[in-house]
Amino acid sequence: MSRGDLSRLEWERLAPLMPAAHPRGGRWRDHRQVINGILWRIRTGAPWRDLPERYGPWKTCYERFRAWTADGTWDSIKQTLQAEADRRGELDWNSQIDSTIVRAHQHAAGARKGGSPAQQSQAAQGLGRSRGGLTTKVHTIADGRGRSLASHITPGQAADTRQLPVLLDRIRVPRPCGIGRPRKKHDSLTGDKAYSSRANRALLRRRQIRTTIPEPRDQQANRKRRGRSGGRPPTFDADHYKRRNQVERGFNRRKQFRAVATRYDKLATHYAATVTIAEIIDWLRAPPDRSHS
Template structure:
């Protein structure tokens, strides 16, 4: 038996249009919270700069539709590795940078050269076609070492380890600050897992 006057018998606003005080995120603040719209719903993208063993050094959160190429410089500005002696300014420049095609634009290569950061980044097909079309005015292709580029799989391995945490693989946190904290905890666990066991050195 159904109850007369139930919710199904009256028109009601959709969940997206209800009052924000009930805990829903207004549409104008979704980008601030690192939430983007796609066919599957709300999406988030985590951009990470890691060391040679896939351990995260810096992570930034953006909406899912945000371009990867714009996040390289902010990630490099975030990195600060303390000196082994504990004295002096922390390191801000990596020895060598490996990145995929999404970061292969001139807008990224130019500041990398300006900072003196050696890098191995493959060119996108459209960049190659554009340089070929210009002929000699297109300049020379950048140096690319395929053997060294194989080490970039450490980035994917690092992401796979962090995705073992359910809260990372499927974002449950509404606020970007809380999801950033979740990613930080997962990264700390990854660093601790890679640390040598003190008992084995006795």
């Protein structure tokens, strides 16, 4: 076992979630060896061709990564780990929302052209221009321990406030008993001022989600200027807001993977899968909740 590889206990949790049948009727190369190779690449950010020989042919690892990205295997594994945590009572539904900017390496640009003009644009691949140059932004709703419930990739200049509806719709945690609709509702949602908009607050009220989002000064002034028609000030729990650092800690843990902290993938779908795999490891390895100790 090399540094960063799956431990025995981690593999025991992942093994039942691996696809059993080969799509072309052949035999899989050892899943654990291949996944450790994928983790090595994500942890180091190195090109696939530089994969050490102990993980088998680099092309096998890449093709397995690509195939399981296309068929949704990574997302399915993450959902199953979420359901297991929910069944054990370890999933904290006092959720938090935030985003992080990721610098895109020059190798991330220049994806093969094809399809419509909209599909050929950098924006379609989640690449944009911001103060940091060529960047991507990762938007996440995390549980109360900073583990991702859902993530979304956009160009770096995309506004945070518009991503809340997208993220809420992506959360689908299967019920512990396996019967009934997946859970989508949070006990509460905490975010910074970037998510304070009338549309977002109205959406959260309709879904009956308690909100802890500070109101920016310009919105306060606008509400007061409108008098009674401006409505009441939104409720804000300052003590509850202090726990918002959990989502930031989650970003820091996942950015220990260099291929997450810097984007090397040309395709948005491949970078999203890279983020998802880091999130899977976070669900396996996240430290216990010590916020109340």
